[in-house]
Amino acid sequence: MTKSPARRLLAAIHTLEDALLVLVLTVMVVLAAVDILTRTLDTGAILWISPALRVMVLWLGLLGGMVATRSREHIAIDLVNRLAPARVAQLIAVITSAFATFICVLLAIHGHAYVELAREFGDVAFGDVPAWPLQIIIPFSFAVMAIRFAIQTLESLYYGVTGKTAPADEADDQEANA
Amino acid sequence: TLKIATLAPDGTNWMKSMRAAADQISAETDGRVKIKYFPGGIQGSDKTVLRKMQIGQLSGGAVSAGALGDIAKEAQLYSLPFTFRNQQELSAVRSEFDHYITDAMEAKGYVVLGLTEGGFAYLMGNKPLRTKADFVGTKVWAPEGDVVTATVFQKAGIEPIMLPLSDVYTSLQTGLIDTVGVNMTASIALQWHTKLTHVTDLPLLSLMGTMIVSDKSFSKISADDQAIVRRVMKDTYAAMDSQNTKDEEGARQALQNSGLTFVELSDADKATWQQLADETLAELASKDVYPVDIYKKLQARLTELRQGQ
Amino acid sequence: MSILVPLILLLLALSGTPLFVVIAASAIWGFYQTDVDLMVMAVEIWRIAEMPVLIAIPLFTFAGYLLGESKAPQRLVRITDAFLGWMPGGLAIVALVTCALFTAFTGASGVTIVALGALLVPALQKSGYPERFNLGLVTTSGSLGLLFAPSLPLILYGVVAQQMSLDTPVSIDDLFIAGLLPGALMLVALSLYSGWVSRNAERDHQPFDKAEAWAALKDVRWEMPLPFLVLGGIYGGWFAVSEAAAITALYVLIISVLVRREIPFKKLVVVMRDSMKLVGAILLILAVSMASTNYMIDAGVPEQIFGFIQQHVSDGFTFLLLLTVFLLILGMMLDIFSAIVIMIPIILPIAVQYGIHPIHLGILFLANMQLGYFTPPVGMNLFIASFRFNKPVMELYRATLPFFFILLATVLIITFWPGLSLGLLGGGE
Ligand code: NA
Numbered sequence: 001m002t003k004s005p006a007r008r009l010l011a012a013i014h015t016l017e018d019a020l021l022v023l024v025l026t027v028m029v030v031l032a033a034v035d036i037l038t039r040t041l042d043t044g045a046i047l048w049i050s051p052a053l054r055v056m057v058l059w060l061g062l063l064g065g066m067v068a069t070r071s072r073e074h075i076a077i078d079l080v081n082r083l084a085p086a087r088v089a090q091l092i093a094v095i096t097s098a099f100a101t102f103i104c105v106l107l108a109i110h111g112h113a114y115v116e117l118a119r120e121f122g123d124v125a126f127g128d129v130p131a132w133p134l135q136i137i138i139p140f141s142f143a144v145m146a147i148r149f150a151i152q153t154l155e156s157l158y159y160g161v162t163g164k165t166a167p168a169d170e171a172d173d174q175e176a177n178a
Numbered sequence: 179t180l181k182i183a184t185l186a187p188d189g190t191n192w193m194k195s196m197r198a199a200a201d202q203i204s205a206e207t208d209g210r211v212k213i214k215y216f217p218g219g220i221q222g223s224d225k226t227v228l229r230k231m232q233i234g235q236l237s238g239g240a241v242s243a244g245a246l247g248d249i250a251k252e253a254q255l256y257s258l259p260f261t262f263r264n265q266q267e268l269s270a271v272r273s274e275f276d277h278y279i280t281d282a283m284e285a286k287g288y289v290v291l292g293l294t295e296g297g298f299a300y301l302m303g304n305k306p307l308r309t310k311a312d313f314v315g316t317k318v319w320a321p322e323g324d325v326v327t328a329t330v331f332q333k334a335g336i337e338p339i340m341l342p343l344s345d346v347y348t349s350l351q352t353g354l355i356d357t358v359g360v361n362m363t364a365s366i367a368l369q370w371h372t373k374l375t376h377v378t379d380l381p382l383l384s385l386m387g388t389m390i391v392s393d394k395s396f397s398k399i400s401a402d403d404q405a406i407v408r409r410v411m412k413d414t415y416a417a418m419d420s421q422n423t424k425d426e427e428g429a430r431q432a433l434q435n436s437g438l439t440f441v442e443l444s445d446a447d448k449a450t451w452q453q454l455a456d457e458t459l460a461e462l463a464s465k466d467v468y469p470v471d472i473y474k475k476l477q478a479r480l481t482e483l484r485q486g487q
Numbered sequence: 488m489s490i491l492v493p494l495i496l497l498l499l500a501l502s503g504t505p506l507f508v509v510i511a512a513s514a515i516w517g518f519y520q521t522d523v524d525l526m527v528m529a530v531e532i533w534r535i536a537e538m539p540v541l542i543a544i545p546l547f548t549f550a551g552y553l554l555g556e557s558k559a560p561q562r563l564v565r566i567t568d569a570f571l572g573w574m575p576g577g578l579a580i581v582a583l584v585t586c587a588l589f590t591a592f593t594g595a596s597g598v599t600i601v602a603l604g605a606l607l608v609p610a611l612q613k614s615g616y617p618e619r620f621n622l623g624l625v626t627t628s629g630s631l632g633l634l635f636a637p638s639l640p641l642i643l644y645g646v647v648a649q650q651m652s653l654d655t656p657v658s659i660d661d662l663f664i665a666g667l668l669p670g671a672l673m674l675v676a677l678s679l680y681s682g683w684v685s686r687n688a689e690r691d692h693q694p695f696d697k698a699e700a701w702a703a704l705k706d707v708r709w710e711m712p713l714p715f716l717v718l719g720g721i722y723g724g725w726f727a728v729s730e731a732a733a734i735t736a737l738y739v740l741i742i743s744v745l746v747r748r749e750i751p752f753k754k755l756v757v758v759m760r761d762s763m764k765l766v767g768a769i770l771l772i773l774a775v776s777m778a779s780t781n782y783m784i785d786a787g788v789p790e791q792i793f794g795f796i797q798q799h800v801s802d803g804f805t806f807l808l809l810l811t812v813f814l815l816i817l818g819m820m821l822d823i824f825s826a827i828v829i830m831i832p833i834i835l836p837i838a839v840q841y842g843i844h845p846i847h848l849g850i851l852f853l854a855n856m857q858l859g860y861f862t863p864p865v866g867m868n869l870f871i872a873s874f875r876f877n878k879p880v881m882e883l884y885r886a887t888l889p890f891f892f893i894l895l896a897t898v899l900i901i902t903f904w905p906g907l908s909l910g911l912l913g914g915g916e
């Protein structure tokens with residue numbers, strides 16, 4: 001099956017995200033184990049590991065949030081959609097996605113301002129590591145989530161207005177990127 | 179309204195006098211200046227509180243002097259290891275040296291409303307800890323982000339386990355740590371003393387509490403009202419000093435009553451600790467953690483005081 | 488205007504807006520109203536990186552997903568059948584006790600549901616329990632165990648109460664002892680219910696077979712060290728929770744991918760991604776909840792509600808009854824640590840006036856908060872379970888309802904029978 005360039009770009013981005021997620025998680029498992037080893041073997045613990053692990057928790061959470069936004073797998077109460085007919089549900093989805101876009105944009109903008117502030121004040125995360133490069137995941141992830149919610153808004157609008165159903169190969173894409 | 183956050187829990191004597199001060203300020207300014215407290219660390223760690231002051235969510239905070247080290251290294255002046263041998267020495271130099279801290283903070287945009295002595299940190303563990311050798315195999319806690327404490331222990335040849343305050347009790351319970359450095363009042367308040375048996379009777383470093391308010395919030399108050407706030411807080415903090423000293427004495431008695439052993443050190447042991455402190459100071463100086471010149475002045479003054487006795 | 492915004496947010500939430508968006512929006516709206524710079528949202532989100540307890544979440548979640556995707560559930564069923572097959576509700580009771588001990592250490596942050604649920608729900612399914620029961624059991628167990636030592640909320644209560652210079656001292660060790668019987672009461676009540684549910688299941692009445700028991704034991708030789716590693720390691724004082732999580736994740740990774748080879752490399756990537764999606768979903772909510780909790784604290788909301796309740800109280804009995812309702816709502820809305828730090832200094836002095844023992848108050852406070860975690864409609868663990876098991880929240884409401892009423896009954900017993908908490912301390916009636 002041939003794919004449009006846009007699709008390919010999207011697939012590439014997904015692969016990149018997955019790779020980053022897998023990398024951070026793997027590093028985290030290994031580092032956490034190293035931390036215990038050095039401590040028990042009395043070779044002297046490595047002081048930066050535990051704060052670094054905590055930052056990784058935030059990174060994993062936000063990266064996970066980005067990935068979950070692709071397929072809109074967020075924790076939500078889906079009451080109205082289950083009661084409403086399909087066409088109405090699509091239009092409700094327009095509203096909720098647009099609202100999510102708006103909030104994520106706000107979080108990204110103010111997250112960015114916060115990172116700038118941390119940079120200006122020279123905040124330190126641990127040891128000699130400055131905080132701002134680690135904090136940049138906050139505006140970045142919410143910006144990506146905003147873009148994804150925006151795309152979903154347009155999609156829902158299109159399918160809601162035209163009454164067409166979403167193409168099935170979208171689901172296949174999700175699997176193909178595994 | 180001034181919004182002030184602190185790690186100290188509600189209901190403590192300390193919070194009671196803070197609330198009394200707030201009432202007095204409100205009365206004297208005819209309700210123009212109100213103070214709202216956020217006790218118990220609900221606004222986050224000292225670091226988070228400082229950040230929230232910068233973005234204007236909070237006006238101020240009652241934080242440890244150590245937490246201000248990132249803003250002005252002068253704040254570390256009294257918090258270096260083995261500087262003072264007892265509370266009297268610290269009290270004696272305050273009138274002469276406090277202004278270095280307050281001036282440095284004001285230059286960075288913070289008004290220091292109060293500076294108080296929170297007693298000394300003592301080593302507490304589950305066996306007598308006299309020499310370096312006694313530390314082999316101990317698991318020592320150091321507060322997260324506390325460079326000074328961490329460096330002392332590293333010089334003693336141990337890697338401290340850095341944990342936030344909230345994890346210490348559980349970690350003592352499960353044995354992840356077995357040695358802490360803490361003042362006597364807090365060791366009882368946090369109930370750590372129930373998991374410990376020995377106190378090394380040597381003051382490690384003095385713990386100072388500060389109350390700071392950001393210029394941004396303070397300048398919203400009229401000059402007259404500012405003067406009232408400064409005066410009432412200053413008086414409250416001064417009264418706190420003597421209360422804290424009494425509390426520490428009481429806590430020492432309570433620890434003895436509950437069966438903890440106080441371990442005396444020989445002069446030789448004390449000398450090795452002093453050497454450790456000197457190495458620590460040298461390393462911290464190279465990292466520019468504290469104001470070296472002012473600290474030398476402080477030490478000279480202390481030497482004079484000791485000779486005078 | 489003041490009522491309109493919450494109403495719109497509620498409608499948006501019911502229409503399927505991601506919950507983290509709704510919670511973030513409510514905090515943003517609140518801060519905006521009070522002229523606080525919205526950077527505060529990022530400050531609160533960054534606080535996630537300052538909480539060491541959270542390290543356990545991705546690690547245990549990952550380990551739980553790996554175990555769930557391997558054949559570990561089948562092996563767990565086999566060994567419980569072999570050893571406890573004669574007992575009605577055997578596996579369910581094993582599940583309850585394991586979850587309670589696990590929660591005592593991890594807090595009720597949903598880790599139990601995510602880490603153990605992945606293993607227990609398929610296992611219970613294979614053992615013939617009804618699906619709804621399994622979901623209800625695991626969701627409920629997510630907060631079961633807060634009363635057992637050394638749960639952090641219990642310790643925090645002790646520390647906060649200790650500061651208040653009361654006439655009756657509150658020691659943490661006494662709280663640990665006081666929590667034993669009430670915690671056990673909850674376990675026994677749920678165990679009896681489990682036994683009753685499985686009364687008709689054929690496979691729960693097997694005679695003990697030596698050969699099968701031995702074979703089942705050999706079958707789980709690789710998983711065998713895990714409970715000892717996790718529970719034994721933590722209770723024995725060898726590891727902190729985050730360390731146990733790290734060891735578990737690495738160990739499970741090695742046995743399921745390299746030793747047993749039940750998860751090929753390609754699938755490993757999918758498991759990693761799926762497990763982190765869940766971590767993302769949980770942490771996003773946690774992060775924005777910290778912001779909205781922070782707003783409520785800033786605005787003094789809990790104090791106002793409690794002040795209202797206090798006006799309508801005349802005696803100790805009414806006080807406890809209203810307190811129960813209030814704490815259930817609080818438990819749904821605030822995280823347990825903020826709830827303790829904000830409310831205990833307000834509630835405790837009043838409770839003491841009505842003759843309630845501070846230790847008894849601590850136990851009933853936590854018992855109520857525990858229930859709040861899965862009280863419909865917004866108990867946090869309901870959403871975590873809904874997401875983890877890919878079931879609509881409505882179904883979780885139905886699944887947890889019997890558990891909710893059983894535990895509500897025990898909470899009322901705990902609340903109105905101080906002797907249960909204080910008996911072991913020699914201070915009961
Ligand atoms: Na809660």
Ligand code: NA
Pocket residue numbers: 595596821822823867
């Ligand atoms: Na929570």
